[in-house]
Amino acid sequence: MTKESSHTDDSLIISRLRDPETRVATFSFIVKKYSPLLYHHIHHMVLSHEDSDDILQNTFIKVWNNIDKFRGESHISTWLYRIATNETLTFLSQRKIDSVSLSNVESTIAEQIESDPYFNGNHAHAILLEAISKLPEKQRLVFNMKYFEEMKYEDISIVLGTSVGALKASYHIAVKKIEEYIEKKN
Amino acid sequence: MNVQRENKAKKELFVTPDGYFENFHDKLMKSLPQTLLHSNKGYYFGKIRYAAALILLFLICGSIYYNDINRQAFLYSEQYNNEYIDELLDNYSIDDYTLYNYLTEANI
Numbered sequence: 677m678t679k680e681s682s683h684t685d686d687s688l689i690i691s692r693l694r695d696p697e698t699r700v701a702t703f704s705f706i707v708k709k710y711s712p713l714l715y716h717h718i719h720h721m722v723l724s725h726e727d728s729d730d731i732l733q734n735t736f737i738k739v740w741n742n743i744d745k746f747r748g749e750s751h752i753s754t755w756l757y758r759i760a761t762n763e764t765l766t767f768l769s770q771r772k773i774d775s776v777s778l779s780n781v782e783s784t785i786a787e788q789i790e791s792d793p794y795f796n797g798n799h800a801h802a803i804l805l806e807a808i809s810k811l812p813e814k815q816r817l818v819f820n821m822k823y824f825e826e827m828k829y830e831d832i833s834i835v836l837g838t839s840v841g842a843l844k845a846s847y848h849i850a851v852k853k854i855e856e857y858i859e860k861k862n
Numbered sequence: 863m864n865v866q867r868e869n870k871a872k873k874e875l876f877v878t879p880d881g882y883f884e885n886f887h888d889k890l891m892k893s894l895p896q897t898l899l900h901s902n903k904g905y906y907f908g909k910i911r912y913a914a915a916l917i918l919l920f921l922i923c924g925s926i927y928y929n930d931i932n933r934q935a936f937l938y939s940e941q942y943n944n945e946y947i948d949e950l951l952d953n954y955s956i957d958d959y960t961l962y963n964y965l966t967e968a969n970i
Contacts, residue, residue, distance in 0.1 A: 703891075703894075704891055707886075707890055707891070708883070708887055711883050711886060711887065712883055715878065715883075716876075719876055725879070729886070732886065733886075733889075736890055737890075740894055740895065741895060794877050794878065794879070795875065795876055796875055797875040801875050
């Protein structure tokens with residue numbers, strides 16, 4: 677899809693969201709279209725289906741409640757990613773406060789992942805996810821968005837409000853840390 | 863291990879339960895807060911709020927400008943009056959010497 681046609685689509689969606697007659701149907705379309713993308717974006721950060729489900733629901737409720745505040749200055753997808761990211765980070769900071777023995781939980785992340793009924797990878801993948809989970813939150817976000825979601829640095833930059841140069845540096849550092857962690861594990 | 867090359871083949875490492883996204887959609891649509899469901903209130907309230915803020919700003923600026931103009935006019939009139947009075951006093955007041963001459967000549 678070209679940028680121009682994407683903008684046209686967004687304008688159409690925004691005008692339909694503002695019209696009470698078409699609001700619900702348009703919101704339903706948005707939920708169907710973006711749920712899978714946002715779910716995986718959230719899941720890469722929290723690594724739990726139940727938590728991802730809760731965060732995804734909160735994200736869309738927030739979107740619904742703030743439809744009038746969206747001025748169309750960015751793409752709808754960017755706006756959704758931003759809200760989902762903020763909800764995820766809020767959840768993670770809350771989990772940090774709630775969890776007293778987080779270090780013990782983190783040490784067994786690979787085993788926990790492998791016992792997850794929705795995990796579709798092998799032991800090496802579980803170790804990779806464990807290594808990613810050891811990164812600081814911002815680096816983890818950048819790595820996931822680049823590596824798993826294959827987003828362009830320019831798009832990540834708009835979502836996270838960070839310069840492309842800083843994102844490239846952050847991704848590079850994340851890759852180095854992950855490689856070192858996996859080397860140690862082996 | 864080279865992270866850049868390995869694991870690329872399998873990007874989605876987690877699956878979702880069968881029919882998850884369909885169920886999620888239905889559950890979410892049923893649980894939507896009713897506030898915006900059929901109203902245009904929020905959108906137009908936003909516009910009215912901006913318009914009210916603009917009118918208020920205009921009134922404040924107008925009031926400041928009007929007060930400034932009035933103050934300048936008052937100061938100008940005050941200054942004019944003082945100058946006018948000084949000039950009158952300079953031209954028409956009679957000092958002691960003039961008064962003496964006047965009285966002597968008049969033989970009073």
